[in-house]
Amino acid sequence: MIRRLKLLFCAVLGTLAMSCSDWLKVSSEDRIMENDLFRTSHGFMTSLNGIYIDLLNSSLYGKTLTWGMPDILAQYYTCREKDHAYSSLATFDNVSKNSAVSGTWSRSHTLLNNVNTLLEHCESDRDVLDDTYYHIIKGEALALRALLNFELFRIFGPSYNGDKESECLPYALTSETKVNPLLPAKEIARLIMEDLKNAEELLAGYDPVIEEGVVWADEPDGGVNDMRYRSMRLNYYAVQALIARVALYGGDKEMAWEYADKMIRGIHEEHKWFPFVTQEEVAATEKEDRIFQSEILFGLYNLKRKENVYSVGFGPNLKQGSVLRIDKDIMNEMYEGDENDFRLAYWFSDMVDPDNNSYTHMIKYMDVDDLDTKTEISKGYTYIMPVLRVSEVYLIAAECCPDPKVGRDYLNAVRSVRNVKNVADEVDLTTVIEQEFRREFLGEGQLFWLYKRKGKAEIISGETQGKVVSMEERFYLFDLPQSERDYREENGIGN
Template sequence: MINILKRTSILLLAGLLTTQGCKEEDIIELQPEFSLDAVNNPSTLAQVEQVLDGAYANFRAADYYGSGSGTGGGAAMMPDVLSDNLYETTLTLANSRAMADWTFQQNTPQINNIYNAMYKVISVANIVLRDVDKFATPANQKTINRIKGQALTIRALAHFDLFKYFANNYDRNSTTTLALYYNKTFTVSADEKPSRVSNKVYYDELFADMTAAEPLLSDVDKAINSVSLVTRPRLSITALHVLRARVSLYAGLWAEAITAANKGIATAPALVSNQTTFSGMYNGAAAGEAIWNVQFDAGQSGPTFLVFFATNNRSYFRPALEVATIAGTTGLVQSNDIRYSAYFTPISGGLALTKYRGKGTVSDGNANFLAMKTGELYLIRAEAYGRNNQDVLGMNDLNALRTARISNYVPQVLTGAALQTAIADERRRELIGEGHRFFDLKRTTRTITRGSTCGNIALSPAGKCTLAPTAREWTFPIPEAVTNANPNMVQNPGWN
C-alpha cells in the first residue's frame, strides 16, 4: 500500500472485529474470535471467506458507499454533489461545502477519507487472494473459484473507483498520464514506498483482474446471491460484466463495452416497468433489476445522509430544478415517470432526493445502496453502440429503457450527436444519486454548468456555478498525508 498501511491495517482489523451481523444468506457476521487468525494465519477456507465478508463490510464505510451527517458517500452520493445534479440548500451543515464548491485541497479530510476507504477494501481483498489457494483441493475447487472470483472483482472495482477520482484523464493507452498504484499484495511496512503507474499499466491490471475473475465466477459451487431474497449483496458473474462494461466505456473501448453489456443483459433481471417493483429496489421491498447492492442492515447507517437526513426530513442537497421539480411537470424526471416517486419526495421548501430514506415505509436512512442494475447496462450499451457507429441499435436500447420507465412513451429516432445527448440525459435521469454524474461529465470533457439555483442566495449558499473542462478540480489531489509519507507518490498536475 501507499505507506499509510500501518494505520490502514489497524483500521482494517478494527473493521473486521466490529462487523455487524446480517441475514444468514447475506453477509455473514465475522466472529471476533476468528478474525485475527483469519487475517494473520487462516487455518481453514471458512476463515478466508470470513475475510471476504470483511471486504464487503468495508464497502459500507461512511466514505465509500455509506455516509455521515452531511459528509461521506465517496462512491454513492458525492459524485452528484460534485456535479450539476444537486444543489446545496440553506439547511446544510456545510460539512461538504469544500467538495460542493470545488475548493477542496490536499489536506481536505474527505479527500483523504475517500482514498483510505477504497484502499482499505483493496487491502482486505488482497488478504483473501494471498490465502485462498492454500486450501485448494480437487473437491473444493468450485468453492475456491467462488471466493477468489469475488475477491478479484472487489479489487478491480475499488481500484476503478479510485481511478475515477485521482486519474487526470481516462485515456486507455496513455503511458504518461499517472493513475495510482495498483496494489496486489497486502504489505504492512514503513519501507514500502510504491510509485504511481501510467494509465495504460493501471488499465492492464484492471482488465487482468477482471479476465481472471470471469472463468472463476462462471464455475462455482453455489449461487453467489440467493434468488429467493430481495438483496444482492455479493458480486456475481453478472456484476463482473457490469464492471467490465463500465471500465470499457470509460476507456473508449466501444466493442468491448458492447460485448460485456451483452453478457450482462443476458444474465441480468429484465427491465422493470412496474412502479411498486421499481420503488422496491430502493426501499428493500423487491429485487427488481438489482445486480449488486451494498447491504446496510439494522444499525449500519446507510447511503443517504450526505444528501438527506431521513430521521428529521432535512435536505442538505436537493435535486437541481433542471432534473426534477415539486410540481413534476418540468425537468428531466417528471411525474409520469416511475423514477419520479421512487427517487423524490416533496418536503417543506421543495423536493428531496429520498430514494434511500429507509426500508419499507420507515424513514430512518437505513437502506441498501443499489450499485449495479439492469438499466445501467442498457445505457452503457446504447452509448457504446452510438459511439461505434451503430445508432439504430443504440436508439433501440434507449427506447427500451424509456418505454419501461415513462408512461405512454413514444419511441424516438435519433442519430449522431443528438443521440449521445439523449443518452447523457437519460443517464442523468436513471442514475441520479447512484455515483455517476461527475464522472460522466469528466470522461466526456464537458463543462459543469449549475442551474438556476446557483447564485440565488435565498435558495443555496453555493459559491461556484461552473467548472471548465481544464480545471484542476476534476482530478482529486493525492492526499497530503500520503505525499508526506511517500515522496514517490507524485502529486497531480496543478496541486503542487
C-alpha cells in the first residue's frame, strides 16, 4: 500500500462479454493462463482484486448502479427538459431505460463468470490456500456473486412482491460454457440468499473485521495488506447488511429485522466499528468528509472518481443540458430547510456554469485534500463510491422492527447523527422512513429500488416543488438485452 489505496488489476479474467452466450468462446490459452494464476495465494488475491476493480466500470458502480440510472429514474435531478441529455431516461422512455442497462447485463455476466472460476479454483486448488485465505476469498466471492445477481434482479426482475413466478434471469453456479435457463423470480431470490448465508458462514471466525474493525492503515514494515481496509471488501458485516437488504426487498421483514439487528449489535454494541461520522469530520476545512467514510460497510476505491463521476455528472464545467443538478427549492424541502443537517449543509453548493447560470450543484463527490498528515495515506474521501452503509441498516431496522416504538428509535438514531431533531411519536413511521431514505442516499442509487419494492403509484417530482410523477408498472420494468433474447430464441433456451 502506498500513498493511494491501489489494488491489482486482473488482466487474465477481465474479458468483456456481450451476452451469456459469448462465454462459449474460451480459448485453451486462456485456460492455461488461468491455471498459472491460481498456483499461489497471491494469484488468488489478484483474481479477486480484479473483480472488485471491474465493479467500478461505468456500467456498474462507476455510474449506472449509483449516481446514474436509478437516481435519474428516482427523479432526484432536474433533467426532464427535452433538450437535456437524460430527458428521455428521466421520463421513463423504454428504449432509453433498456439502453442504460444493456452494459450492466453484459459486464455483470463477465464478472459472474470470473467469480465462478475463482470459486471453482478455491476447491480444486485448496492446498494453495491456508484456512484464513480460503475462508476470506471464498466468502467474498460468494458475496460478490450474490451482489451482482441481486443488482440484475432489481433491474430485470419483476416487481417482486406482486410477481414471484415470472421467469426472469439465469443464475450460473459454475463457469461451464453454456447458457443457463431463465429461472422464476422466487428461485433467483432463494439462490441469492443461499450464497449470502454461505458467505456469512465462511467469513465468521476468519474475517479480521470482526475483532479488529476496518483497520484503515498499511501493514507495518511493508507487509501484505490483504486483510486490511476491510470496508473496501465484502466483509462479514457488509454481508449481513446485504442479507437485510435482500430480505426486505423480497418482503421477508422478519429476516430483514433479524440481520439488521444482528449487524447493528455487532458493530455498535459488541464493538465500536463503523462509527457514525462526526460534525468535525464533515466540516473540516478543505478536508470535508462528504461521503461519511467511517460509516461505509462496503465501498469501492475509485482513483478516477473526480474525472469519471464528479466532472462528468455534477461539476460546474457542465452546461445546463448535461449537468445533473438539484432544484434548490426541492432540495430545501427535502431536508426540511434545516441547515443543521450535515447533508444539506455540505452536499450542495451554488455554482456558475459555462453559460453564466447560477445553479445548486451536488458536491458529494467533489474531491478534497484527504491525505492523512501522519501516514500520508488517503482517507478515501475523494475516491470511495459507497455501496452499503450503516445508516441503511438502521433504516431497515426501523421499518422491520416488530415494535414501532423501537423502530422509531432506530430512525431517530440516524436523524440524530445527521444533526436533525427526532420525529414525534405520532408521526407515520412508514412515511418518515421513506423521507429519510430519500435524504440519505442521494448519488448512491438506492431510492428507485425502494419505490419499485413498494410499487409506488406516485413519486416526488424533481422538477416542480409540491408536484408528483405518476408511475406505471412498466416504468419499473426492464427488458433483457435484445442480443440475449435473440440468442435464447434461436436456441430454444428460456423465454
